[in-house]
Amino acid sequence: MSDNADRADARIAAAVQSALNKVRDTPSLCGDGHCHFCEEAVPDARVFCNADCRDDYQKHQAGRRRAGY
Ligand SMILES: [Zn+2]
The missing domain is CATH 1.20.5 (Single alpha-helices involved in coiled-coils or other helix-helix interfaces)
Structure with a gap:
């Protein structure tokens, strides 16, 4: 049981x-060789150059969702 x-x-x-x-x-x-937040070049398959950019990007996206975009 x-x-x-x-x-x-x-x-x-x-x-x-x-x-x-x-x-x-x-x-x-999907990784295109550039950070999705600051456009810095990154190794392929990565979408952000570091955790700060990932966090900032997600905050940015959350803010856009809250604003109704
Ligand atoms: Zn970045």
Whole structure:
């Protein structure tokens, strides 16, 4: 009985983790060799040059959503 509950918990935890990873990776962006926030050149497959740019970009996007764009 508790085994089933444990397995369900593990599945839920995995689904939540997967969703969080997707959000963190901002899957709507694809790397084009330039930071999406400051346009600095970055190694391919990366979308931001550093965590600060990623955070600033996400804040910027959240602000746009709040403003209704
Ligand atoms: Zn940048």
